[in-house]
Each structure stands twice: as structure tokens, then as C-alpha cells.
Amino acid sequence: MLPLSPSIFKAYDIRGVIGSTLDGSVAKKIGHAFGLAALKKGEKKVVIGRDGRLSGPELASALADGLQSAGVDVIDLGVVATPMVYYATNVLDTKSGIMVTGSHNPPNYNGFKMVLAGEAIYGDAITGLYDTIRSHDGSTAVVRGSYATHDITQAYIDRILGDVKIARPIKIAVDCGNGVAGAFAPQLFRGMGCEVIELFCEVDGTFPNHHPDPAHPENLQDLINCLRDTAAEIGIAFDGDGDRLGVVTKDGHIIYPDRQMMLFAADVLERNPGAQILFDVKCTRHLAPWIAKHGGQPLMWKTGHSLVKAKLKETGAPLGGEMSGHIFFKDRWYGFDDGLYSGARMMELLTRYEHPSAVLNALPQSDSTPELHLHLAEGENFELMDKLRAGATFPGSEQIITIDGLRVEYPDGFGLARSSNTTPVIVMRFEAETPEALRRIQGEFRRVIVAAKPDAKLPF
Numbered sequence: 001m002l003p004l005s006p007s008i009f010k011a012y013d014i015r016g017v018i019g020s021t022l023d024g025s026v027a028k029k030i031g032h033a034f035g036l037a038a039l040k041k042g043e044k045k046v047v048i049g050r051d052g053r054l055s056g057p058e059l060a061s062a063l064a065d066g067l068q069s070a071g072v073d074v075i076d077l078g079v080v081a082t083p084m085v086y087y088a089t090n091v092l093d094t095k096s097g098i099m100v101t102g103s104h105n106p107p108n109y110n111g112f113k114m115v116l117a118g119e120a121i122y123g124d125a126i127t128g129l130y131d132t133i134r135s136h137d138g139s140t141a142v143v144r145g146s147y148a149t150h151d152i153t154q155a156y157i158d159r160i161l162g163d164v165k166i167a168r169p170i171k172i173a174v175d176c177g178n179g180v181a182g183a184f185a186p187q188l189f190r191g192m193g194c195e196v197i198e199l200f201c202e203v204d205g206t207f208p209n210h211h212p213d214p215a216h217p218e219n220l221q222d223l224i225n226c227l228r229d230t231a232a233e234i235g236i237a238f239d240g241d242g243d244r245l246g247v248v249t250k251d252g253h254i255i256y257p258d259r260q261m262m263l264f265a266a267d268v269l270e271r272n273p274g275a276q277i278l279f280d281v282k283c284t285r286h287l288a289p290w291i292a293k294h295g296g297q298p299l300m301w302k303t304g305h306s307l308v309k310a311k312l313k314e315t316g317a318p319l320g321g322e323m324s325g326h327i328f329f330k331d332r333w334y335g336f337d338d339g340l341y342s343g344a345r346m347m348e349l350l351t352r353y354e355h356p357s358a359v360l361n362a363l364p365q366s367d368s369t370p371e372l373h374l375h376l377a378e379g380e381n382f383e384l385m386d387k388l389r390a391g392a393t394f395p396g397s398e399q400i401i402t403i404d405g406l407r408v409e410y411p412d413g414f415g416l417a418r419s420s421n422t423t424p425v426i427v428m429r430f431e432a433e434t435p436e437a438l439r440r441i442q443g444e445f446r447r448v449i450v451a452a453k454p455d456a457k458l459p460f
Contacts, residue, residue, distance in 0.1 A: 011421030015111030024062035031066020045094035052203035071141030081242030083338035104213035122306035177212030181242035214246025244325030249357035258283035278320030286364035392448035
């Protein structure tokens with residue numbers, strides 16, 4: 001039985017290391033606290049699901065026990081992708097759900113993504129669960145909640161197949177990285193009429209082939225090789241719990257989510273002219289003008305799937321997305337992030353063309369870096385960002401955006417530095433029209449960071 005560690009209560013979810021900060025006893029306490037929060041909102045039932053991690057059965061069972069001890073009825077979906085839990089909260093007799101998932105983290109991690117009364121909970125709502133657990137007197141409900149299982153798979157797949165249609169047959173390669181999406185993606189895309197080459201679609205919580213995180217190029221090399229060596233036209237990849245999408249062209253180019261958003265935005269704006277399209281601060285500087293050109297209103301927002309989801313709900317925007325690969329369709333869908341549904345919508349669009357890779361490769365792009373991380377001591381990341389916001393100057397810049405860290409726009413590129421909300425890291429990203437401009441903008445950021453923290457070990 002582990003002591004409760006405040007470190008597992010993150011900005012967007014709860015996440016810990018099995019046997020170190022997370023076990024069944026902690027999961028039970030989280031279930032009980034969430035159950036009490038649900039009852040306060042008038043929610044008597046909570047749906048739960050889990051990904052393919054080896055620790056999933058124990059945590060899900062303990063979570064259910066905790067929920068029931070609070071007097072809440074549990075509907076257990078079993079092994080599902082995270083968006084299937086979100087889907088269940090839209091179609092079953094409850095608006096609250098918990099997914100037991102470590103997402104794209106190493107095999108010894110696990111955690112919980114939560115929806116409470118239709119809202120993705122984050123920030124204070126998550127720390128509120130910690131406070132509830134700390135102050136709990138050990139009592140349980142007079143009437144224990146019930147437990148039932150429910151298979152949502154066919155209803156979820158049928159709902160997508162009823163909505164998304166491909167224009168012509170297409171052969172695709174699908175890499176699930178042994179994550180839980182592998183249990184559903186082949187069936188979904190074959191149901192749409194695609195011919196599917198499966199890569200690592202066997203669910204295996206040890207992730208024996210590569211890490212299930214399409215945000216990193218090294219995890220897409222098998223997919224790139226498959227496209228090179230087979231007749232597949234397009235490759236798609238999913239993260240460990242199926243809420244993020246990766247896309248690769250026939251010639252091996254990775255189409256990052258900010259460029260995927262261009263294709264999705266153009267399509268969504270045809271049906272929703274003048275609508276706002278949401279994207280996070282990490283996205284390419286080409287996205288906002290693209291949205292405006294296609295008749296939409298670009299709205300940049302903070303990074304974090306829970307934050308984007310909440311902003312989407314607040315604004316009524318039909319589409320939102322972030323650089324990490326979370327894409328949120330309110331147009332024809334429910335407004336939650338869903339890698340499988342996004343992949344289906346991508347196939348619907350690409351099959352309208354004879355050469356889909358050419359369409360993707362033609363989307364505007366510049367020289368850019370992947371995410372770069374400046375590693376710091378616990379808490380130092382927030383202190384450094386406060387210093388930079390207060391004192392850093394960027395001569396020659398056109399605009400400094402401070403909604404989430406510092407995004408400095410230049411005529412020929414941008415630089416971003418923001419504090420991670422989950423680890424003691426400053427996340428940086430740079431984009432420019434030429435390699436020289438990229439180096440110049442990085443040099444500006446190096447200058448202000450070193451001035452604020454002379455011993456900083458910069459990753460560029």
C-alpha cells in the first residue's frame with residue numbers, strides 16, 4: 001500500500017509509476033474521491049475503461065471498488081481506446097467517465113483521464129480530488145454502488161462508419177505500436193472499405209517494437225519503411241490509448257498535426273463558414289493564415305488536451321487541434337479528441353484525390369524544429385518563465401504572444417518557450433522560412449534564457 005503522492009496529480013490528468021507512486025490502493029482512493037465529486041454534480045453512474053497496459057486490470061478493479069464505495073454505479077467497458085470512454089459519456093446514461101491509461105508513457109507508467117459531468121477536468125479540479133482524499137475520514141456510502149460491464153465497440157465503430165465515407169478504395173498501413181488502438185483500428189478502416197496492412201496491432205503493454213507515440217519521428221520509421229516497400233498509399237499511426245493521430249505520406253514525409261489541421265479546417269469551414277478554428281501555441285505560423293483564407297477565424301490557445309477541449313466547448317468552435325496530435329471534431333462528432341475518428345476523416349478527405357501524398361506534401365510548411373526540452377529542477381521551469389515574461393526583449397519581433405509561455409513572432413518565423421505543466425521542463429519550438437532565420441531566432445532565445453539563467457544547458 002503506497003502513500004499518496006501529490007506528484008501524480010498533473011495539470012490534465014493523474015499519472016504515476018506503478019509500484020512507486022501508483023498502485024491499487026491509490027486507484028481505489030481516486031475512485032472514491034471521483035465518485036463523491038460525481039454525486040455532487042448529480043451523476044449517479046460513472047463509465048470506466050482501460051488500455052492494454054499490464055497494470056490496467058488491477059487499477060481498473062480498484063478504481064471500480066472506490067467508485068462503488070462512494071455509492072456510484074460503475075459501467076465497465078473493459079479494454080478500450082480513450083475516445084471510446086468519451087463516446088460512452090455521450091451516448092450512455094452518464095456524462096462522467098474515467099479511462100485508465102498511461103497514454104504514450106513507458107510501460108511502467110499508468111494513470112487516469114477523466115470526464116466529470118461532461119467536462120474534461122484539469123487543474124484545480126484534479127488537485128481537488130487530492131484534497132478530498134487527504135481529508136477523507138474513511139467512511140463509505142450507506143448503499144454501495146452497482147457494477148456492470150458493457151461492450152461499446154460495435155456501437156462506436158458503427159457510429160463512425162455511419163458518418164464517414166471514403167470516395168474510393170485505398171490501401172493504407174496502420175501502425176498502432178502495440179497500443180490499445182490495435183484492437184479497433186483495423187476493423188474500423190476495413191469497415192470503411194480500406195485495404196489495411198497492420199503494423200504492431202497486437203495489444204501488448206510491454207510495447208516490444210517501438211514506443212506508441214507518433215509525435216516522435218523515430219516511432220514512425222517502421223511505417224515509413226512499410227510505405228516504401230508496399231503498395232500502401234498512406235500510413236497512419238496512433239498513440240498508446242488511441243486519442244492522437246500520426247500521418248505519413250508514400251514518400252516518407254511526416255505530416256505533423258498542425259498541417260493535418262489545414263486539411264481538416266478547409267473541409268470543416270465548407271460546412272461552417274466564418275467559424276472559429278482552435279489550435280495551440282505550438283502550431284505552425286502557416287495555420288492561422290490558412291484558416292483565414294478558407295473563411296474561418298483562427299484562435300490560438302494554450303497547449304493541453306483538457307484546455308483545448310474546454311475552450312472548444314466555450315467557443316462552440318467546430319474544430320480544434322494541437323501539435324501533439326489531439327484533434328477535436330465538433331463538426332459531425334462530439335467535440336472530444338479521437339485519433340481513430342480523425343484517421344477516418346483523413347481517409348474520407350484523401351480518397352477524393354488520385355494522389356493523396358501530393359495533396360499532403362503541398363500543404364504550406366517551413367523549416368522547423370521538433371519540440372526541444374530545457375531540463376530544470378522541480379519548480380524552476382515556472383520561475384524561469386516568469387523571469388522571461390517580465391524582462392526579456394526581442395528586437396525585430398512583430399508580436400509577442402503570452403497566452404501560454406512566450407511565442408515571439410518575426411516577419412520570417414517564430415520562437416516559442418513555454419513551461420511544461422507536467423514535468424520540470426521548458427518546451428521550445430522554432431520555425432522559420434530559411435535555416436539562417438531559424439538559427440537567428442534560436443540565437444535570440446539563447447540570449448534571453450542565458451541572461452536569466454547563466455547555467456542553462458540549452459538543447460540547441
